[in-house]
Amino acid sequence: MKVYEALARAFQAEGVTDVFGLMGNANMYWWYAMDQAGVNVHPTRHEGTALSMAEGWARATGQVGCCTVTQGPGVTQLGSALTVASRARIPLVVYGGDSVMGALNGLQYIDQRRFVEATETAFVPLFKAEQVNEVVREAFFIARSQSRPVFLNVPRDLQEADYDESLPEYEPSIAMHPEPQKTLPNPDRLRDAARLLAGSKKPVVVVGRGVDADAEGGVKSLAERVGALIATTLPMKGWGNDSPYYVGVAGGFSNRTAVDLFAEADCVLGVGASLNRHTLQDGNLFEHARYVQIDLRPTLIMGNHRAADVYLQGDSLLTVDALNELLEAEGVASRTGFRTPEVKALLKESDPDPREFELEPDTVDPRLAAALVDKALPAEVGTVLGNGHTSGIATINMTKRRDLQWYISAFGCIGQSLPTAIGGAAASPHPVAVIDGDASVLMHINELETAARMGLKLLVVTLNDQAWGAEYQKFSPKNMDTRTAVIPTPDLGAVARAFGCRGALITELEQIEPAVDEFLRGDGPMLLDIRVSKTVASVPYRRVRFGEHI
Known part of the structure; x- marks a missing residue:
């Protein structure tokens, strides 16, 4: 038995059934061993999105999520996603390949400990073959007990070393460290x-x-x-x-x-x-x-x-x-x-936002669009909301209570909601909808191909103002030229169809409910490109940026 096989066996003993990742030469053999054992290994198009999908899977199941990346650039691609998961206190274990031990001048070498710990993630290294059981157990124990991501660092050459099969069988962390007891205050x-x-x-x-x-x-x-x-x-x-x-x-x-x-x-x-x-x-x-x-x-x-x-x-x-x-x-x-x-x-x-705005041609009021999407989606459909200006619109105008309802705002960065929703949809028995802005969705729109390949019942609602909405609203009260923050987009519904999903371009409120119904009736993912007016500023932005008493 090789070390990578022993590591795969230990992950399975911890109950890992799904892994999200990108294959490279420092994790390919472990990937192969997990796949051969019947674990669902989901290939993604970016390392950071793999981590976010594992986060969504962990949120939906209540279990430790699992992601895998290769050495060097595979690790550095995780920066934002790891920090988001750390700040959100999500239990994850990342199987991370590393460069050959001692190869400090290698093309893809980087001090992975320094990089990972900078994202507030725990770092657990494997130095010797006989430590396999110990380090895997430690990684999963930290993830569960501290509710945080853990990076298990395994050098490429050590993975291919021989493993002594006479060593004791793996005993999972959950068996050795039972759940903490409930406590009552003084x-x-x-x-x-x-x-x-x-x-x-x-x-x-x-x-x-x-x-x-x-x-x-x-x-x-x-x-x-x-x-x-x-x-x-x-x-x-x-x-x-x-x-x-x-x-x-x-x-x-x-x-x-x-x-x-x-x-x-x-x-x-x-x-x-x-x-x-x-x-x-x-x-x-x-x-x-x-x-x-x-x-x-x-x-x-x-x-x-x-x-x-x-x-x-x-x-x-x-x-x-x-x-x-x-x-x-x-x-x-x-x-x-x-x-x-x-x-x-x-x-x-109470009316959350009674003010009227003059809308741009061929656009709708994003507040009404969010409310209509909320009304059209049954309560069992989960929702994932992103960060940025759109979050203030959607959060205030979507009021239906749902069992799966996430706000991906822990680090204040955009681009995380779509891959997190994909991971949630992979684990949820019900459809999942992500509501976000165009800049955020476009950041990882390539993962629509992953959602289509997985056959997920995922609705992507893009409140598309064709701008960096937060910055646009910050320029406006200072009488600065908002053109700097405007960035046109193609028909994102057509982009979605090119990735194997369903898609629609929406410029009228009356189109929203039929489009949501089409999603619910059909199979696989769908994207709604809802063109919304940049003139409508969210309540939080109008309070902070415009000084409105609302």
Whole structure:
């Protein structure tokens, strides 16, 4: 047995069923061994997109995603995608080939450790054949326990060395390191938190990505008990929107009604939410509130540069249940708080963006386009939203709650949503739709061929303003020539058809619903090139760039 075969066997023992990657001379034999063992090895057209597809697969399955690249330039192509996955805390293992040991003057040599660690990714090297089991187990343990990407670095010549088959069988990390136990915070701090909540007049519960999946009932019960509004961080948008007191995202994507209500809050309970600068708008939201924060991590400094008044380090499910019990014992049953008929009417009638704009010829209002796409897509269809100016349009105007609903914004770069959605679609039993701008989609539009080859039920909705939208909107309030940020595009529907997908060019709102229906009825991927007007600026940009009070 060769080392690459032993490595492949160890990955299979860890439960790896799907790998995304690009083949090169430093990973080809491992690739071959994985393929021969029946693992689904998905060839992509770029190393960075392979990593993003593995991220999407991990998000959709809850398992460790897997990607493979070759040495040198194969590794450097991962830069942005690795940083995004690191910032988003996605568990991944990258099988990375490296140059021959000692070949420091090789054509493709680079210090891969220095490059990988610069992306905030863990680096686990293999130096000897007998270390195979140890390093693979370490890589998967770090990925699972720390929820982060790990780069397993394997020199090309070592992969082809002989492996001693008398060494012990591989024992997976999940068997040697069981899942961490659930924890309950200090009882004194729980009582302090209960007293603070019981004494509040207008509390708000902010739910973040760290909330336990089974805690929803308890969180809603606690919110009702203290009379709280329910808000979320951006990644959890839509959580709790079946409540008439759901106010949407807390932060830059809040509507005017929510911002005004937040100004009245005297207490904020963060459940699995870091309450970072985006959620608290650098301290400009909830200015008069005291804070209770529930999180598994050690004490955090929030986005207003403060620590919470009461920090509860513990599991969200157990902690929320304990707070409910303490409040019930104190006779706190169903406070009014924010839960009044007046507040309910405000939230029901709230218009996220009432302003009208004069549109360019043969374009549509992107706000209405996003809302129509949201309405036409059934709730079981997952959505993936990218970064940039388009995200502010789509996030505020798409309100339907979906089980798969991702915002790829962890590093603030464009181009990541399409490949991440492809990985999600490869693992999801339901169709997936990605909604993004033209500059972002065009960055990796070649992966439409990958989606077509895989036969994925993927809808790519391009809100195409034929510009770098964010920069266009930044030039405009400074009375600068916006022409610099304008960049025409071809018919992207035709481009999609050339890659083996379905595609349509849309210039009227009435075309959107039939096009979505066509996607749902048919097979394989489809792209909608929706031409939208550059005159429409998103709510977040108009607040920050134009100073509008909206």
